[in-house]
Protein backbone atom coordinates (compact mmCIF):
# COMPACT_ATOMS: atom_id res chain seq x y z
CA UNK A 1 0.00 0.00 0.00
CA UNK A 2 1.50 3.34 -1.03
CA UNK A 3 0.19 6.86 -0.52
CA UNK A 4 1.68 10.28 -1.00
CA UNK A 5 0.34 13.77 -0.50
CA UNK A 6 1.99 16.14 -2.96
CA UNK A 7 5.71 15.69 -2.40
CA UNK A 8 5.28 14.01 0.99
CA UNK A 9 5.28 10.23 1.03
CA UNK A 10 3.03 9.03 3.86
CA UNK A 11 3.25 5.30 3.06
CA UNK A 12 6.04 3.66 1.06
CA UNK A 13 4.52 0.41 -0.16
CA UNK A 14 3.55 -1.40 3.05
CA UNK A 15 2.68 -5.12 3.19
CA UNK A 16 0.60 -6.01 6.20
CA UNK A 17 -1.74 -8.85 7.16
CA UNK A 18 -4.45 -8.38 9.76
CA UNK A 19 -5.97 -11.67 10.89
CA UNK A 20 -9.69 -12.14 11.42
CA UNK A 21 -10.54 -11.86 15.12
CA UNK A 22 -7.31 -10.29 16.31
CA UNK A 23 -6.59 -7.01 18.02
CA UNK A 24 -3.87 -5.42 15.93
CA UNK A 25 -2.13 -2.33 17.31
CA UNK A 26 -0.37 0.25 15.16
CA UNK A 27 2.31 2.29 16.91
CA UNK A 28 4.83 4.84 15.68
CA UNK A 29 6.01 8.41 15.97
CA UNK A 30 3.83 11.38 15.03
CA UNK A 31 3.71 11.43 11.25
CA UNK A 32 4.70 7.76 10.85
CA UNK A 33 1.65 7.04 8.69
CA UNK A 34 -0.71 5.30 11.13
CA UNK A 35 -3.76 7.45 10.39
CA UNK A 36 -3.06 7.35 6.68
CA UNK A 37 -3.05 3.55 6.73
CA UNK A 38 -6.30 3.54 8.71
CA UNK A 39 -7.89 5.99 6.28
CA UNK A 40 -6.89 3.93 3.26
CA UNK A 41 -8.56 0.87 4.77
CA UNK A 42 -11.63 2.97 5.66
CA UNK A 43 -11.99 4.36 2.14
CA UNK A 44 -11.21 7.93 3.18
CA UNK A 45 -8.06 7.99 1.05
CA UNK A 46 -7.46 6.04 -2.14
CA UNK A 47 -3.99 4.50 -2.28
CA UNK A 48 -1.60 5.40 -5.13
CA UNK A 49 -0.53 1.81 -5.44
CA UNK A 50 -1.20 -1.47 -3.74
CA UNK A 51 -4.11 -3.76 -3.20
CA UNK A 52 -6.50 -4.11 -0.31
CA UNK A 53 -7.69 -7.70 0.12
CA UNK A 54 -10.67 -8.22 2.39
CA UNK A 55 -11.52 -11.79 3.40
CA UNK A 56 -9.66 -13.04 0.34
CA UNK A 57 -11.37 -10.70 -2.13
CA UNK A 58 -9.62 -7.68 -3.66
CA UNK A 59 -11.58 -4.51 -2.89
CA UNK A 60 -11.33 -0.92 -4.10
CA UNK A 61 -13.18 1.49 -1.86
CA UNK A 62 -14.05 4.71 -3.61
CA UNK A 63 -15.60 6.27 -0.52
CA UNK A 64 -16.06 5.74 3.22
CA UNK A 65 -19.59 4.58 2.42
CA UNK A 66 -18.21 1.68 0.39
CA UNK A 67 -16.01 0.56 3.26
CA UNK A 68 -18.90 0.83 5.74
CA UNK A 69 -20.99 -1.35 3.43
CA UNK A 70 -18.17 -3.92 3.51
CA UNK A 71 -18.44 -4.12 7.31
CA UNK A 72 -15.68 -1.70 8.29
CA UNK A 73 -16.12 1.00 10.93
CA UNK A 74 -13.57 3.77 11.44
CA UNK A 75 -13.19 6.03 14.44
CA UNK A 76 -11.14 8.96 13.19
CA UNK A 77 -8.48 10.72 15.24
CA UNK A 78 -10.31 13.96 14.51
CA UNK A 79 -13.78 13.93 16.04
CA UNK A 80 -16.60 13.65 13.52
CA UNK A 81 -19.74 14.49 15.43
CA UNK A 82 -22.53 16.74 14.23
CA UNK A 83 -22.60 19.27 17.08
CA UNK A 84 -26.21 20.45 16.89
CA UNK A 85 -27.70 16.98 16.55
CA UNK A 86 -28.53 14.89 19.62
CA UNK A 87 -26.32 12.11 20.91
CA UNK A 88 -28.75 9.44 19.75
CA UNK A 89 -28.91 10.92 16.24
CA UNK A 90 -25.13 11.05 16.10
CA UNK A 91 -24.84 7.42 17.17
CA UNK A 92 -27.20 6.16 14.46
CA UNK A 93 -26.07 8.71 11.87
CA UNK A 94 -25.99 7.47 8.33
CA UNK A 95 -26.78 4.01 9.57
CA UNK A 96 -30.22 3.34 8.25
CA UNK A 97 -29.51 5.86 5.52
CA UNK A 98 -32.39 8.26 5.12
CA UNK A 99 -34.75 5.75 6.62
CA UNK A 100 -33.64 6.78 10.12
CA UNK A 101 -36.58 9.15 10.38
CA UNK A 102 -38.91 6.23 9.82
CA UNK A 103 -37.61 4.14 12.71
CA UNK A 104 -39.95 4.64 15.67
CA UNK A 105 -38.30 6.75 18.36
CA UNK A 106 -38.99 4.24 21.08
CA UNK A 107 -37.27 1.47 19.19
CA UNK A 108 -34.25 3.64 18.52
CA UNK A 109 -34.08 4.61 22.18
CA UNK A 110 -34.20 0.96 23.26
CA UNK A 111 -31.41 0.20 20.81
CA UNK A 112 -29.39 3.09 22.18
CA UNK A 113 -29.89 2.00 25.79
CA UNK A 114 -28.78 -1.53 24.99
CA UNK A 115 -25.71 -0.26 23.20
CA UNK A 116 -24.73 2.16 25.96
CA UNK A 117 -25.24 -0.49 28.63
CA UNK A 118 -23.13 -2.96 26.73
CA UNK A 119 -20.36 -0.39 26.34
CA UNK A 120 -20.71 0.76 29.93
CA UNK A 121 -21.05 4.41 28.88
CA UNK A 122 -23.51 6.79 30.47
CA UNK A 123 -24.16 9.64 28.01
CA UNK A 124 -27.49 11.52 27.85
CA UNK A 125 -29.01 10.51 24.49
CA UNK A 126 -31.01 13.73 24.17
CA UNK A 127 -28.12 16.17 24.73
CA UNK A 128 -26.80 18.04 21.68
CA UNK A 129 -23.51 16.30 20.94
CA UNK A 130 -21.71 19.63 20.65
CA UNK A 131 -22.53 20.50 24.26
CA UNK A 132 -20.72 17.45 25.62
CA UNK A 133 -17.25 17.50 27.06
CA UNK A 134 -14.58 16.05 24.80
CA UNK A 135 -14.42 12.68 26.56
CA UNK A 136 -18.18 12.19 26.08
CA UNK A 137 -17.97 13.19 22.42
CA UNK A 138 -15.36 10.49 22.03
CA UNK A 139 -17.78 8.00 23.62
CA UNK A 140 -20.43 8.99 21.08
CA UNK A 141 -17.99 8.10 18.32
CA UNK A 142 -17.25 4.77 19.91
CA UNK A 143 -20.98 4.01 20.29
CA UNK A 144 -21.48 4.92 16.63
CA UNK A 145 -18.86 2.43 15.51
CA UNK A 146 -20.45 -0.25 17.70
CA UNK A 147 -23.91 0.57 16.34
CA UNK A 148 -22.66 -0.23 12.85
CA UNK A 149 -22.17 -3.80 13.94
CA UNK A 150 -19.00 -3.86 11.87
CA UNK A 151 -16.73 -6.84 11.46
CA UNK A 152 -13.52 -4.78 11.33
CA UNK A 153 -13.24 -1.74 13.56
CA UNK A 154 -10.40 0.75 13.19
CA UNK A 155 -9.88 3.01 16.18
CA UNK A 156 -7.45 5.89 15.67
CA UNK A 157 -6.37 7.02 19.14
CA UNK A 158 -9.75 6.63 20.77
CA UNK A 159 -8.26 6.96 24.24
CA UNK A 160 -6.42 10.23 23.60
CA UNK A 161 -9.29 12.17 25.15
CA UNK A 162 -10.46 9.53 27.62
CA UNK A 163 -9.18 9.51 31.17
CA UNK A 164 -8.47 6.64 33.57
CA UNK A 165 -11.55 4.51 34.04
CA UNK A 166 -13.03 5.42 30.63
CA UNK A 167 -9.84 4.40 28.90
CA UNK A 168 -9.90 1.11 30.81
CA UNK A 169 -13.52 0.69 29.79
CA UNK A 170 -12.52 1.05 26.15
CA UNK A 171 -9.90 -1.68 26.55
CA UNK A 172 -12.65 -3.93 27.92
CA UNK A 173 -14.83 -3.09 24.92
CA UNK A 174 -11.97 -4.06 22.60
CA UNK A 175 -11.63 -7.34 24.48
CA UNK A 176 -15.37 -7.99 24.10
CA UNK A 177 -15.25 -7.26 20.38
CA UNK A 178 -12.46 -9.81 20.02
CA UNK A 179 -14.40 -12.45 21.92
CA UNK A 180 -17.28 -11.89 19.49
CA UNK A 181 -14.84 -12.75 16.70
CA UNK A 182 -14.52 -9.21 15.39
CA UNK A 183 -11.24 -7.65 14.28
CA UNK A 184 -9.92 -4.46 15.81
CA UNK A 185 -7.14 -2.21 14.52
CA UNK A 186 -6.12 0.03 17.39
CA UNK A 187 -3.81 3.03 16.93
CA UNK A 188 -2.35 4.33 20.17
CA UNK A 189 0.54 6.21 21.75
CA UNK A 190 -0.09 4.45 25.07
CA UNK A 191 2.29 1.55 24.68
CA UNK A 192 1.12 -0.04 27.91
CA UNK A 193 -2.39 -0.23 26.42
CA UNK A 194 -1.03 -1.74 23.22
CA UNK A 195 0.89 -4.36 25.17
CA UNK A 196 -2.13 -5.11 27.37
CA UNK A 197 -4.72 -5.60 24.65
CA UNK A 198 -2.98 -6.51 21.38
CA UNK A 199 -2.46 -9.88 19.77
CA UNK A 200 -0.07 -8.33 17.26
CA UNK A 201 1.75 -5.03 17.20
CA UNK A 202 2.95 -3.31 14.05
CA UNK A 203 5.54 -0.56 14.25
CA UNK A 204 5.57 2.10 11.51
CA UNK A 205 8.35 4.59 11.01
CA UNK A 206 8.50 7.28 8.30
CA UNK A 207 5.85 5.50 6.25
CA UNK A 208 7.61 2.15 6.37
CA UNK A 209 6.85 -1.01 8.25
CA UNK A 210 9.56 -1.74 10.83
CA UNK A 211 8.05 -5.01 12.04
CA UNK A 212 4.77 -6.73 12.72
CA UNK A 213 4.99 -9.32 15.46
CA UNK A 214 3.06 -11.08 18.23
CA UNK A 215 2.52 -8.81 21.23
CA UNK A 216 3.83 -11.54 23.53
CA UNK A 217 7.40 -10.97 22.45
CA UNK A 218 7.27 -7.17 22.67
CA UNK A 219 8.29 -4.81 25.47
CA UNK A 220 7.73 -1.08 25.89
CA UNK A 221 11.44 -0.35 25.59
CA UNK A 222 11.75 -2.46 22.45
CA UNK A 223 8.79 -0.68 20.85
CA UNK A 224 10.16 2.75 21.71
CA UNK A 225 13.49 1.86 20.19
CA UNK A 226 11.91 0.73 16.92
CA UNK A 227 9.55 3.70 16.79
CA UNK A 228 12.23 6.31 17.36
CA UNK A 229 15.24 4.50 15.95
CA UNK A 230 16.99 5.12 19.28
CA UNK A 231 16.42 4.26 22.88
CA UNK A 232 14.91 6.80 25.19
CA UNK A 233 16.76 7.64 28.37
CA UNK A 234 14.62 8.79 31.24
CA UNK A 235 11.17 10.08 30.32
CA UNK A 236 11.10 12.84 32.94
CA UNK A 237 13.53 15.65 33.82
CA UNK A 238 14.69 15.97 37.45
CA UNK A 239 12.27 17.76 39.68
CA UNK A 240 13.26 20.51 42.15
CA UNK A 241 15.15 19.37 45.26
CA UNK A 242 12.89 21.49 47.42
CA UNK A 243 9.86 23.61 46.65
CA UNK A 244 10.69 27.31 46.06
CA UNK A 245 8.74 28.54 49.08
CA UNK A 246 10.18 32.04 48.91
CA UNK A 247 9.95 32.65 45.15
CA UNK A 248 7.35 35.17 44.00
CA UNK A 249 4.04 33.75 42.91
CA UNK A 250 3.60 33.69 39.15
CA UNK A 251 -0.10 32.90 39.48
CA UNK A 252 -2.31 33.34 42.52
CA UNK A 253 -5.96 32.40 42.80
CA UNK A 254 -8.19 33.07 45.81
CA UNK A 255 -11.79 32.09 46.51
CA UNK A 256 -12.57 31.40 42.86
CA UNK A 257 -16.06 30.01 42.28
CA UNK A 258 -18.39 29.30 39.38
CA UNK A 259 -21.84 27.92 40.05
CA UNK A 260 -22.17 24.23 39.42
CA UNK A 261 -18.52 23.89 38.39
CA UNK A 262 -16.00 24.69 41.16
CA UNK A 263 -16.08 26.32 44.56
CA UNK A 264 -13.77 28.47 46.58
CA UNK A 265 -10.55 27.46 44.87
CA UNK A 266 -7.28 28.84 46.29
CA UNK A 267 -4.04 28.06 44.56
CA UNK A 268 -0.60 29.52 44.08
CA UNK A 269 2.06 28.66 41.52
CA UNK A 270 5.46 30.14 42.31
CA UNK A 271 8.06 31.09 39.76
CA UNK A 272 10.24 28.08 39.03
CA UNK A 273 7.59 25.60 40.06
CA UNK A 274 5.66 22.96 38.12
CA UNK A 275 2.30 22.36 39.80
CA UNK A 276 -0.09 19.62 38.71
CA UNK A 277 -3.86 19.36 39.07
CA UNK A 278 -5.17 15.81 39.34
CA UNK A 279 -8.76 14.65 39.42
CA UNK A 280 -11.33 12.56 37.63
CA UNK A 281 -13.11 13.77 34.50
CA UNK A 282 -15.89 15.99 35.86
CA UNK A 283 -13.87 17.20 38.85
CA UNK A 284 -13.96 20.74 37.43
CA UNK A 285 -10.35 21.03 36.32
CA UNK A 286 -10.86 22.17 32.74
CA UNK A 287 -13.63 24.56 33.84
CA UNK A 288 -11.24 26.03 36.43
CA UNK A 289 -8.33 26.65 34.06
CA UNK A 290 -10.62 27.98 31.34
CA UNK A 291 -11.87 30.49 33.90
CA UNK A 292 -8.30 31.50 34.79
CA UNK A 293 -7.54 32.51 31.20
CA UNK A 294 -10.83 34.34 30.69
CA UNK A 295 -12.77 31.80 28.64
CA UNK A 296 -15.40 31.68 31.41
CA UNK A 297 -16.44 34.30 33.97
CA UNK A 298 -16.18 33.45 37.68
CA UNK A 299 -19.00 34.31 40.08
CA UNK A 300 -16.51 35.25 42.80
CA UNK A 301 -12.82 35.29 43.53
CA UNK A 302 -9.53 36.75 42.35
CA UNK A 303 -6.84 35.81 39.86
CA UNK A 304 -3.47 37.57 39.92
CA UNK A 305 -0.53 37.12 37.57
CA UNK A 306 2.69 38.70 38.82
CA UNK A 307 1.04 41.96 39.83
CA UNK A 308 -1.65 42.03 37.13
CA UNK A 309 -5.07 41.56 38.68
CA UNK A 310 -7.82 39.60 37.00
CA UNK A 311 -10.14 37.91 36.66
CA UNK A 312 -9.35 38.33 33.00
CA UNK A 313 -12.15 39.11 30.59
CA UNK A 314 -10.69 37.19 27.68
CA UNK A 315 -7.68 35.08 26.74
CA UNK A 316 -6.26 38.24 25.14
CA UNK A 317 -6.34 40.05 28.49
CA UNK A 318 -4.81 37.06 30.23
CA UNK A 319 -2.09 36.91 27.61
CA UNK A 320 -1.28 40.60 28.08
CA UNK A 321 -0.86 39.91 31.79
CA UNK A 322 1.52 37.05 30.98
CA UNK A 323 -0.82 34.09 31.45
CA UNK A 324 -1.39 31.66 28.59
CA UNK A 325 -2.89 28.21 28.18
CA UNK A 326 -2.26 25.30 25.84
CA UNK A 327 -5.83 23.97 25.63
CA UNK A 328 -7.00 20.41 26.14
CA UNK A 329 -7.65 19.52 22.58
CA UNK A 330 -6.22 20.43 19.24
CA UNK A 331 -9.47 19.12 17.87
CA UNK A 332 -11.57 22.17 18.52
CA UNK A 333 -9.43 25.04 19.73
CA UNK A 334 -7.88 27.67 17.65
CA UNK A 335 -5.74 26.02 14.99
CA UNK A 336 -6.48 27.31 11.52
CA UNK A 337 -6.03 24.21 9.40
CA UNK A 338 -5.78 26.08 6.10
CA UNK A 339 -2.86 28.21 7.34
CA UNK A 340 0.81 27.42 7.72
CA UNK A 341 2.68 26.46 10.86
CA UNK A 342 4.35 29.89 10.80
CA UNK A 343 1.01 31.69 10.68
CA UNK A 344 -0.58 29.53 13.33
CA UNK A 345 2.28 30.04 15.76
CA UNK A 346 2.52 33.80 15.27
CA UNK A 347 -1.22 34.48 14.79
CA UNK A 348 -2.33 35.45 18.32
CA UNK A 349 0.85 37.39 18.87
CA UNK A 350 0.44 39.60 15.83
CA UNK A 351 -2.79 40.94 17.24
CA UNK A 352 -1.27 41.82 20.57
CA UNK A 353 1.47 44.34 21.15
CA UNK A 354 4.23 42.02 20.21
CA UNK A 355 7.87 42.14 19.39
CA UNK A 356 7.23 39.62 16.70
CA UNK A 357 4.72 41.67 14.77
CA UNK A 358 7.49 44.12 13.92
CA UNK A 359 10.12 41.70 12.79
CA UNK A 360 10.93 40.49 9.33
CA UNK A 361 9.96 37.13 7.98
CA UNK A 362 13.62 36.13 8.06
CA UNK A 363 13.83 36.92 11.76
CA UNK A 364 10.59 34.96 12.32
CA UNK A 365 12.18 32.03 10.56
CA UNK A 366 15.16 32.27 12.91
CA UNK A 367 12.98 32.41 16.02
CA UNK A 368 10.75 29.56 14.88
CA UNK A 369 13.78 27.61 13.68
CA UNK A 370 14.86 27.44 17.28
CA UNK A 371 11.43 26.94 18.85
CA UNK A 372 10.02 24.24 16.57
CA UNK A 373 12.67 21.60 17.38
CA UNK A 374 12.11 22.34 21.08
CA UNK A 375 8.51 21.24 20.73
CA UNK A 376 9.53 18.28 18.56
CA UNK A 377 8.60 19.68 15.16
CA UNK A 378 10.81 19.61 12.09
CA UNK A 379 11.62 23.26 11.25
CA UNK A 380 11.48 22.31 7.58
CA UNK A 381 7.68 22.22 8.05
CA UNK A 382 7.46 25.90 8.96
CA UNK A 383 5.52 26.70 5.80
CA UNK A 384 3.43 23.50 5.69
CA UNK A 385 -0.31 23.83 6.16
CA UNK A 386 -1.34 22.75 9.65
CA UNK A 387 -4.16 20.67 8.15
CA UNK A 388 -1.53 18.56 6.43
CA UNK A 389 0.28 17.68 9.66
CA UNK A 390 -0.44 14.49 11.56
CA UNK A 391 -2.61 14.78 14.67
CA UNK A 392 0.25 14.74 17.17
CA UNK A 393 2.23 17.30 15.23
CA UNK A 394 -0.76 19.66 15.33
CA UNK A 395 -0.65 19.50 19.12
CA UNK A 396 2.99 20.56 19.01
CA UNK A 397 2.06 23.63 16.93
CA UNK A 398 -0.26 24.63 19.77
CA UNK A 399 2.63 24.38 22.20
CA UNK A 400 4.91 26.45 20.03
CA UNK A 401 2.24 29.14 19.78
CA UNK A 402 2.01 29.65 23.53
CA UNK A 403 5.71 29.37 24.23
CA UNK A 404 6.74 31.84 21.54
CA UNK A 405 6.74 34.72 23.98
CA UNK A 406 7.81 33.21 27.24
CA UNK A 407 4.82 33.70 29.57
CA UNK A 408 4.92 34.43 33.31
CA UNK A 409 2.51 31.61 33.93
CA UNK A 410 1.77 28.74 31.55
CA UNK A 411 -1.21 26.43 31.91
CA UNK A 412 -1.24 23.18 29.95
CA UNK A 413 -4.42 21.10 29.91
CA UNK A 414 -3.63 17.45 29.12
CA UNK A 415 -0.48 18.54 27.29
CA UNK A 416 0.80 15.28 25.88
CA UNK A 417 -2.30 13.49 24.66
CA UNK A 418 -1.70 12.11 21.18
CA UNK A 419 2.00 12.99 21.24
CA UNK A 420 4.48 10.17 20.63
CA UNK A 421 6.77 9.02 23.45
CA UNK A 422 9.89 10.65 22.07
CA UNK A 423 8.22 14.01 21.67
CA UNK A 424 6.54 13.61 25.05
CA UNK A 425 9.92 13.41 26.79
CA UNK A 426 10.91 16.53 24.84
CA UNK A 427 7.80 18.42 25.95
CA UNK A 428 8.43 17.50 29.60
CA UNK A 429 11.96 18.83 29.24
CA UNK A 430 10.56 22.01 27.72
CA UNK A 431 7.97 22.54 30.49
CA UNK A 432 10.70 22.13 33.08
CA UNK A 433 12.94 24.62 31.29
CA UNK A 434 10.10 27.15 31.12
CA UNK A 435 9.87 26.87 34.92
CA UNK A 436 13.66 27.04 35.29
CA UNK A 437 13.64 30.29 33.37
CA UNK A 438 11.34 31.75 36.02
CA UNK A 439 7.78 31.05 34.92
CA UNK A 440 5.16 29.18 36.91
CA UNK A 441 3.77 26.09 35.16
CA UNK A 442 0.37 24.58 35.94
CA UNK A 443 -0.50 21.23 34.36
CA UNK A 444 -3.89 19.55 34.30
CA UNK A 445 -3.43 15.86 33.63
CA UNK A 446 -5.38 12.63 33.84
CA UNK A 447 -2.16 10.70 33.42
CA UNK A 448 -1.04 10.13 36.99
CA UNK A 449 2.32 8.83 35.86
CA UNK A 450 2.89 12.16 34.17
CA UNK A 451 2.06 14.10 37.35
CA UNK A 452 4.23 11.84 39.48
CA UNK A 453 7.12 12.22 37.05
CA UNK A 454 6.89 15.92 36.40
CA UNK A 455 5.23 17.96 39.16
CA UNK A 456 6.87 19.53 42.22
CA UNK A 457 3.47 19.79 43.86
CA UNK A 458 0.06 18.32 42.97
CA UNK A 459 -3.39 19.60 43.89
CA UNK A 460 -6.21 17.10 43.73
CA UNK A 461 -9.71 18.23 42.73
CA UNK A 462 -12.93 16.38 43.38
CA UNK A 463 -16.45 17.61 42.60
CA UNK A 464 -15.30 21.17 42.09
CA UNK A 465 -13.11 21.53 45.16
CA UNK A 466 -9.42 21.24 45.89
CA UNK A 467 -9.41 18.34 48.36
CA UNK A 468 -5.74 17.73 48.86
CA UNK A 469 -2.17 18.65 48.09
CA UNK A 470 0.91 16.46 47.70
CA UNK A 471 4.44 17.84 47.76
CA UNK A 472 7.71 16.34 46.49
CA UNK A 473 8.21 12.74 47.55
CA UNK A 474 4.60 12.44 48.75
CA UNK A 475 3.54 12.46 45.10
CA UNK A 476 2.92 8.88 44.05
CA UNK A 477 0.12 7.06 42.29
CA UNK A 478 -1.31 5.54 45.49
CA UNK A 479 -1.66 8.89 47.22
CA UNK A 480 -3.17 10.44 44.12
CA UNK A 481 -5.76 7.70 43.72
CA UNK A 482 -6.69 7.85 47.38
CA UNK A 483 -7.40 11.55 47.15
CA UNK A 484 -9.17 11.29 43.82
CA UNK A 485 -11.52 8.54 44.94
CA UNK A 486 -11.96 9.34 48.66
CA UNK A 487 -15.55 8.72 49.69
CA UNK A 488 -18.08 11.52 49.79
CA UNK A 489 -18.96 10.38 53.31
CA UNK A 490 -15.52 11.21 54.57
CA UNK A 491 -15.85 14.62 53.04
CA UNK A 492 -19.07 15.26 54.91
CA UNK A 493 -17.80 14.08 58.29
CA UNK A 494 -14.66 16.20 57.89
Ligand SMILES: Nc1ncnc2c1ncn2[C@@H]1O[C@H](COP(=O)(O)OP(=O)(O)OP(=O)(O)O)[C@@H](O)[C@H]1O
Pocket residue numbers: 005006008009010028029030031032033034035036037077387388389390391392393418420
Ligand atom coordinates in the same frame (compact mmCIF):
# COMPACT_ATOMS: atom_id res chain seq x y z
N1 LIG B 1 -4.21 15.49 4.01
C1 LIG B 1 -2.86 15.51 4.03
N2 LIG B 1 -2.18 16.35 3.22
C2 LIG B 1 -0.84 16.39 3.22
N3 LIG B 1 -0.06 15.61 3.99
C3 LIG B 1 -0.66 14.75 4.81
C4 LIG B 1 -2.09 14.65 4.88
N4 LIG B 1 -2.41 13.71 5.80
C5 LIG B 1 -1.23 13.24 6.27
N5 LIG B 1 -0.18 13.86 5.68
C6 LIG B 1 1.25 13.59 5.94
O1 LIG B 1 1.46 12.18 5.90
C7 LIG B 1 2.38 11.77 6.90
C8 LIG B 1 1.74 10.71 7.78
O2 LIG B 1 0.69 11.30 8.53
P1 LIG B 1 -0.29 10.48 9.48
O3 LIG B 1 -1.40 11.40 9.83
O4 LIG B 1 -0.64 9.20 8.82
O5 LIG B 1 0.65 10.21 10.75
P2 LIG B 1 0.31 9.45 12.13
O6 LIG B 1 1.22 8.29 12.22
O7 LIG B 1 -1.14 9.19 12.21
O8 LIG B 1 0.77 10.53 13.21
P3 LIG B 1 0.10 10.97 14.65
O9 LIG B 1 0.65 10.05 15.67
O10 LIG B 1 0.65 12.36 14.88
O11 LIG B 1 -1.36 10.95 14.50
C9 LIG B 1 2.77 13.03 7.66
O12 LIG B 1 3.99 13.47 7.14
C10 LIG B 1 1.66 14.00 7.34
O13 LIG B 1 2.10 15.34 7.39
Ligand SMILES: [Mg+2]
Pocket residue numbers: 034035036077156390391392
Ligand atom coordinates in the same frame (compact mmCIF):
# COMPACT_ATOMS: atom_id res chain seq x y z
MG1 LIG C 1 -2.63 9.97 13.38
